[in-house]
Amino acid sequence: MHQHHRTETQRQESRLHERLEALGADTPARKEAQTIGSALLKGAADRLRTDKPGKNARDGYVTEHMEIASCELLERLANRAGDTETAEVARTNRAEEEEMARKIAADWDRGSRTSRQKRQE
Numbered sequence: 001m002h003q004h005h006r007t008e009t010q011r012q013e014s015r016l017h018e019r020l021e022a023l024g025a026d027t028p029a030r031k032e033a034q035t036i037g038s039a040l041l042k043g044a045a046d047r048l049r050t051d052k053p054g055k056n057a058r059d060g061y062v063t064e065h066m067e068i069a070s071c072e073l074l075e076r077l078a079n080r081a082g083d084t085e086t087a088e089v090a091r092t093n094r095a096e097e098e099e100m101a102r103k104i105a106a107d108w109d110r111g112s113r114t115s116r117q118k119r120q121e
C-alpha cells in the first residue's frame, strides 16, 4: 500500500513540476503548486518513521488530508486563473490522495491492534 502510494506521489510531483514549468513566475497557482510539490516530497520522506503502526496510520491519514486540502486549493486557484491543465492535475492528484486516505481508514483496526500488542511485549 505504501510503496504504491510512494510511486503515485512521485508521479504527482512530476505532474506538478510540469505545470510549474508551464506557468509563468509569480502566479498564485504556481506558488501553490510549488508549495504542494515540496509538501508531497516531505510527506513521502516522513512516512513510516516509527515502528508504531497506529501512529503511522494516524500521521499518514493527517498527511493525506493535508494533501487533499492543498490539491483542492490549487484546483480552485487554477480554475480562477483559467488554467484548466493545472486544475486537472490538482483533481487527479486529489483523487489519488483521497483513495490513499480511504485505504488507511479501512485499516485502522490492524494499526491499533498491532500497537496494543507491541505495548504488551
Ligand SMILES: [Fe+2]
Pocket (backbone or CB within 6 Å): 005, 009, 043, 063, 064, 067, 097, 100
Ligand atoms: Fe499522499
